[in-house]
Amino acid sequence: MRNTFLKKIDWLVLPLAGVLCVIALWSISxxxxxxxxxxxxxxxxxxxxxxxxxxxxxxEMDQGILRFTWYSLxxxxxxxxxxxxxxxxxxxxxxxxxxxxxxxxxxxQVLRPVSPLxxxxxxLVLFLGAGKQASELGALxxxxxxxxxxxxxxxxVGVRSIPQDYLNVAKVLKLSRSKTLFKVLIPATLPYMFTxxxxxxxxxxxxxxxxxxxxGRPGVGGFLWQxxxxxxxxxxxxxxxxxxxxxxxxxxxxxxVERRFKTV
Amino acid sequence: MAYLEIxxxxxxxxxxxxxxxxxxxxxxxxxxGEFVAVVGYSGAGKTTLMNxxxxxxxxxxxxxxxxxxxxxxPGPDRGVVFQNYSLLPWLTVFENIFLAVDQxxxxxxxxxxxxxxxxxxxxxxxxxxxxxxxAELSGGMRQRxxxxxxxxxxxxxxxxxxxxxALDALTRATLQDxxxxxxxxxxxxxxxxxxxxxxxxxLADRIVPLTAGxxxxxxxxxxxxxxxxxxxxxxxxxxxxxELRRRLIGFLIxxxxxxxxxxxxxxxxxxxxxxxxxxxxxxxxxRKPIRRSEIxxxxxxx
Numbered sequence: 001m002r003n004t005f006l007k008k009i010d011w012l013v014l015p016l017a018g019v020l021c022v023i024a025l026w027s028i029s030x031x032x033x034x035x036x037x038x039x040x041x042x043x044x045x046x047x048x049x050x051x052x053x054x055x056x057x058x059x060e061m062d063q064g065i066l067r068f069t070w071y072s073l074x075x076x077x078x079x080x081x082x083x084x085x086x087x088x089x090x091x092x093x094x095x096x097x098x099x100x101x102x103x104x105x106x107x108x109q110v111l112r113p114v115s116p117l118x119x120x121x122x123x124l125v126l127f128l129g130a131g132k133q134a135s136e137l138g139a140l141x142x143x144x145x146x147x148x149x150x151x152x153x154x155x156x157v158g159v160r161s162i163p164q165d166y167l168n169v170a171k172v173l174k175l176s177r178s179k180t181l182f183k184v185l186i187p188a189t190l191p192y193m194f195t196x197x198x199x200x201x202x203x204x205x206x207x208x209x210x211x212x213x214x215x216g217r218p219g220v221g222g223f224l225w226q227x228x229x230x231x232x233x234x235x236x237x238x239x240x241x242x243x244x245x246x247x248x249x250x251x252x253x254x255x256x257v258e259r260r261f262k263t264v
Numbered sequence: 265m266a267y268l269e270i271x272x273x274x275x276x277x278x279x280x281x282x283x284x285x286x287x288x289x290x291x292x293x294x295x296x297g298e299f300v301a302v303v304g305y306s307g308a309g310k311t312t313l314m315n316x317x318x319x320x321x322x323x324x325x326x327x328x329x330x331x332x333x334x335x336x337x338p339g340p341d342r343g344v345v346f347q348n349y350s351l352l353p354w355l356t357v358f359e360n361i362f363l364a365v366d367q368x369x370x371x372x373x374x375x376x377x378x379x380x381x382x383x384x385x386x387x388x389x390x391x392x393x394x395x396x397x398x399a400e401l402s403g404g405m406r407q408r409x410x411x412x413x414x415x416x417x418x419x420x421x422x423x424x425x426x427x428x429x430a431l432d433a434l435t436r437a438t439l440q441d442x443x444x445x446x447x448x449x450x451x452x453x454x455x456x457x458x459x460x461x462x463x464x465x466x467l468a469d470r471i472v473p474l475t476a477g478x479x480x481x482x483x484x485x486x487x488x489x490x491x492x493x494x495x496x497x498x499x500x501x502x503x504x505x506x507e508l509r510r511r512l513i514g515f516l517i518x519x520x521x522x523x524x525x526x527x528x529x530x531x532x533x534x535x536x537x538x539x540x541x542x543x544x545x546x547x548x549x550x551r552k553p554i555r556r557s558e559i560x561x562x563x564x565x566x
Contacts, residue, residue, distance in 0.1 A: 174339055179367075
């Protein structure tokens with residue numbers, strides 16, 4: 001009896017136990033070898049104003065944590081949208097045309113592993129002329145170029161693996177190019193595209209922190225870097241936890257959408 | 265005047281040099297309104313022949329003509345029912361058929377298109393499933409949708425590529441009856457490909473055997489002179505059915521025989537002969553068995 005009861009609630013108990021383990025390790029570390037690391041209790045006390053009043057705005061770099069998150073999310077949304085708008089058509093061309101694929105696949109493979117930290121300075125240089133907007137445009141450029149690759153590659157794979165049967169139907173019905181695209185190619189590729197979209201979103205969220213840290217824009221990443229410079233280490237931990245939770249929620253949301261398209 | 269005319273068509277696959285000839289010198293004429301079944305072994309090139317007629321493949325040599333026009337590519341004037349249904353899984357039954365109707369009759373009013381689609385769904389008895397997606401349907405139902413889609417295009421000729429081969433025997437029989445009924449209602453020209461001689465005889469006016477590959481070609485036609493409507497139960501006892509079936513299968517087996525290499529088996533038998541126990545053994549305890557041949561020799565000597 002007891003065993004079955006434990007099994008029923010282990011979805012809650014086991015993760016909690018895992019969290020407690022990490023908090024214990026953190027406590028011990030802050031008490032022993034890492035004296036500068038704030039203890040969990042101290043972190044909570046110091047972070048409390050940012051959590052209880054999550055949307056407060058006390059100054060440019062002193063705002064509630066959810067308000068910072070909101071700024072970051074908006075910037076990510078813009079960069080991510082740009083990545084999808086660019087990545088999906090490129091993926092389709094790669095999948096449809098052998099010549100296009102042969103021409104651009106090598107350069108894509110070279111650009112793909114480049115870190116956001118390397119792209120960002122280039123982004124800032126590119127938009128130097130934009131004045132005040134330079135940091136935002138640079139950040140957008142970095143997010144878009146770093147996060148579009150999974151979309152590009154998954155879309156290309158999806159297009160290449162469309163069953164010949166569907167293409168035969170399109171041929172026998174003599175569907176026009178645009179009708180073939182919208183009625184056959186895109187629906188058949190959607191499950192692959194959404195896998196790409198989900199991976200892209202994960203990367204976009206990774207990049208935002210780096211972009212904000214380097215440009216000093218208000219947001220979770222910018223706040224993290226500022227508090228590091230201000231020696232308020234408790235807030236670094238607050239930011240890390242926030243970034244992690246938001247990333248987790250985004251991934252879950254995307255995988256819900258993805259599953260909807262997979263079952264079709 | 266032949267409606268569908270296939271003349272000296274050959275088709276090979278593979279790179280130059282190492283290519284294999286699948287079809288060789290295929291000739292076939294089909295009259296308007298005729299139901300022709302091409303029966304052959306699996307892998308003989310039946311689907312290749314179908315793809316040539318539908319225009320998905322081009323022949324290496326020879327010509328294909330439909331209604332006196334060269335077949336140069338796929339088109340909606342030839343309704344194809346593919347072996348694996350080929351329905352678009354993200355569209356419902358209605359939408360799958362509507363896509364075809366919308367494509368073939370772009371000038372019709374929306375109401376007329378809808379009506380046309382509904383009529384064809386009803387024809388294959390799928391009205392209750394009209395909003396379902398292919399994944400929710402059984403194999404037999406999917407194939408019915410595929411047949412309805414092909415017919416809704418109002419094609420000049422209906423091409424059935426082993427339409428029932430993926431179905432279980434009972435569903436198959438039901439769908440054969442349905443195909444037979446639909447054909448009698450529509451009187452379309454039909455070319456059906458099948459690997460089941462009985463199915464061919466039950467449905468078709470004329471059966472053309474495809475010899476075993478490689479380099480398959482069409483054999484002489486067998487006209488099915490069993491009057492319609494044909495009764496599934498009675499037909500099995502019809503002497504014409506039995507005779508046709510015997511000749512057709514005989515031809516197909518013979519066509520395959522020519523491609524077999526003859527194997528002569530050499531039997532090596534053990535060199536043992538029985539002893540004749542009735543003969544008295546020689547005294548002195550000679551252990552050597554006495555063989556019949558030796559015995560004979562002995563007798564000769566005596």
